[in-house]
Amino acid sequence: MPHRIAEHLQRMLDSTEGVVACALVDATSGLVWHRCGPESAGDETLWEAAIDYWRLYGRQRGHFEVLGELGAAVMYHQHGVLAVLPCRHETELLMVCRAEHQAVDWRGWQRRVRKLALEIEDLI
Numbered sequence: 001m002p003h004r005i006a007e008h009l010q011r012m013l014d015s016t017e018g019v020v021a022c023a024l025v026d027a028t029s030g031l032v033w034h035r036c037g038p039e040s041a042g043d044e045t046l047w048e049a050a051i052d053y054w055r056l057y058g059r060q061r062g063h064f065e066v067l068g069e070l071g072a073a074v075m076y077h078q079h080g081v082l083a084v085l086p087c088r089h090e091t092e093l094l095m096v097c098r099a100e101h102q103a104v105d106w107r108g109w110q111r112r113v114r115k116l117a118l119e120i121e122d123l124i
Contacts, residue, residue: 027092
């Protein structure tokens with residue numbers, strides 16, 4: 001992962017209240033490109049496992065066509081929030097975030113992830 005993208009990801013994390021950790025994950029292979037934020041017990045497998053939420057949508061997408069493309073999947077668990085967002089469609093790159101149970105501006109986070117996707121495009 002180029003250093004510039006890692007820095008951008010860390011800035012995003014540092015400036016977004018409520019998001020405590022995130023990772024760029026390939027949805028096809030489960031390969032974690034980069035992660036940032038403090039590691040909690042279980043995070044090492046959390047990033048890869050989270051892509052199954054996205055895969056479920058992919059298998060069932062025909063049922064959701066009336067709603068349009070999925071912009072984010074945000075799941076509220078007992079001890080935190082997990083969000084999965086598309087970052088780069090050509091390679092099925094996803095942004096996976098672990099957040100607290102407070103108000104996170106997920107629309108704002110989506111805009112920031114789209115900016116990151118453009119930066120990745122420039123480097124690939």
